[in-house]
Amino acid sequence: xxxxDRLSGNEAIATAMxxxxxxxxxxxxxxxxxxxxxxxxxxxxxxxxxxEFICVESEHSSxxxxxxxxxxxxxxxxxxxxxxxxxxxxxxxxxxxxxxxVVLAVANRALTGPxxxxxxxxxxxxxxxxxxxxxxxxxxxEVYDNYLMAHRIAExxxxxxPLMVCEDGFITSHAIENIELEDDDAVKxxxxxxxxxxYLLKEENPLxxxxxxxxxxxxxxxxxxxxxxxNARQVIKDVxxxxxxxxxxxxxxxxxxRMEDAxxxxxxxxxxxxTAKATVDELRKEGIRAGVVKVRxxxxxxxEEIAASIAGCKAVAVMDKSEGFSACGGPLFAETSGxxxxxxxxxxxxDIVFGLGGRDFTVTAARSVFERLSAIAAGGDIGPVYTHMxxxxx
Numbered sequence: 001x002x003x004x005d006r007l008s009g010n011e012a013i014a015t016a017m018x019x020x021x022x023x024x025x026x027x028x029x030x031x032x033x034x035x036x037x038x039x040x041x042x043x044x045x046x047x048x049x050x051x052e053f054i055c056v057e058s059e060h061s062s063x064x065x066x067x068x069x070x071x072x073x074x075x076x077x078x079x080x081x082x083x084x085x086x087x088x089x090x091x092x093x094x095x096x097x098x099x100x101x102v103v104l105a106v107a108n109r110a111l112t113g114p115x116x117x118x119x120x121x122x123x124x125x126x127x128x129x130x131x132x133x134x135x136x137x138x139x140x141x142e143v144y145d146n147y148l149m150a151h152r153i154a155e156x157x158x159x160x161x162p163l164m165v166c167e168d169g170f171i172t173s174h175a176i177e178n179i180e181l182e183d184d185d186a187v188k189x190x191x192x193x194x195x196x197x198x199y200l201l202k203e204e205n206p207l208x209x210x211x212x213x214x215x216x217x218x219x220x221x222x223x224x225x226x227x228x229x230x231n232a233r234q235v236i237k238d239v240x241x242x243x244x245x246x247x248x249x250x251x252x253x254x255x256x257x258r259m260e261d262a263x264x265x266x267x268x269x270x271x272x273x274x275t276a277k278a279t280v281d282e283l284r285k286e287g288i289r290a291g292v293v294k295v296r297x298x299x300x301x302x303x304e305e306i307a308a309s310i311a312g313c314k315a316v317a318v319m320d321k322s323e324g325f326s327a328c329g330g331p332l333f334a335e336t337s338g339x340x341x342x343x344x345x346x347x348x349x350x351d352i353v354f355g356l357g358g359r360d361f362t363v364t365a366a367r368s369v370f371e372r373l374s375a376i377a378a379g380g381d382i383g384p385v386y387t388h389m390x391x392x393x394x
Contacts, residue, residue: 002180002247009143009172012179013079013105013165014039016147018049019187023074023194026054026065030084031117032169033107037079059084063091063102070100071209073199075151077102081169082109085123089130095162096131096225098210101154102162104132105147108270109169110357118358119169121269121322124298125331131225133163133232134299138255138273140177142296143167145249148182151191152239158231168271170358182247190246233300253302255294256309258284262291264373265310265347267336268319269295272354272361276319279366290370295332303339310340313347314377317369321355329353329386348376354389365390 007015014036017025025044027037037053044053052069056062059080066076080088085106095102110116111123124134133153137143147165154163167173182190198207213221233253240251257277259265266276273294283290293309295302310316318337320330329337333351340346352369355361369389376382 002182004178005181006176006178007140007144007181008035008174008176009137009140009167010035010107010174011039012140012144013147013167014043015181016144016187017077018043019182019184020148020151020191021049021188022051022077024052024054024066024069024076026056026062026069026076026078028056028059028062028080028084030059030081032109032173033079033081033084033105035173036105036107059087060091063088063095063104066102067091067095067098067100070102071098071199072201073196075194077105079105079107081107082111082117082123085127086111089127092127092130092132092162094210097221099160099225099228100162101151101160103147103150103154104162104164106164106166107169107173108166116357117169119171120356120358121166122356124164124166125322125324128299128331131161131229132299133159133161133229133297134166135163135297136166136269136295137168137172138271138294140172140175141179141249142251143172144179144181145243145247145251148187148191149239149243149251151194153232153236155194155196156235157197159228159235161225161228161232166270171271180249186246190243229300233302236297251296252305253297254305254309255296257292257294259291259293259309261289262312263289263314264370264377265291265293265313265316266319266366266369267293267295267306267310267316267332269298269321269332272319272321275361275363276366279363279370282363282367283370288370288374298332301335301339303335306336307339307343310347311343311345315348315373316350317373318349318351319369320351320353323353323356333386348382349385350376350382351386352389353387359390361390
């Protein structure tokens, strides 16, 4: 039976880790994810887990240690943020190419420069093509729940890919919220034990890990990764459905909020979706048919689901909390645009980059976006497709 508690996102992740009891946790601290290994270190000291807790000299080393553990047949985890995730870049690609299902907790934080320790998605979006599955959370409950589902998704025989559980740095990582925690035994039963098919220490079937990919085989390996990422779509759905049956909280690749008859809509991620929903509630009282599509899973990208969700809309704003420096929009906009490119009746779509480096996103700001969409839906000029919101420079 679940119980109510008050936890920060970081403590929620550490609690989920404790309940799962991984074999290895390799850590190196970086704000705002540092609390995760701090909490977990206390669990180790108190004898509440059997985990081998390894303190290493860098984020590159922490993920490398996890790869060694996973290759040997162990369940391995770590956590990081911002520049720490960037320092892992080489190893992120290795983890995915070796099909090692490490679960990485990411407290999203802006990348330097200029130096900034607040939230946006520039760190994880910079790694969107590394081969990691990426889950994003709106609130602390979703952070906890995503982590409970993460290992089953990553370790599934049709997937076997590493996975990032992303939370908004300081907004969800440090803010304390009421959440439902599940019993330890129920979590262990839901997640199950890690039983890899092949691994270094399997005596009856020795194998090499990380061979040189000559031209005759490199593309086949990459295509196998691509197929695994495609497979992850259905696995995420299946695990989410089992999670709903087991714990009563329902998730999918996206979340639709008041989209059943929406004429205008926002496509958005993370904690900002809560602000967008509150704005929609206000607009609905005024007779404005607004809605929100929250993207919970960015990799694999839910193209079909988003396209179906916004098919009935006249105007849509994609809200990018990271700057792609493409000169034509951010990464969420690029993916969403690709999702609707073959639709017969496409909505008008604009990209708005917002919230960089922790800049506030308020109901007033969200309302201004919907006001612009209402004007576009009424036949007004779409204006610049790619804009920034909330900055002082014109």
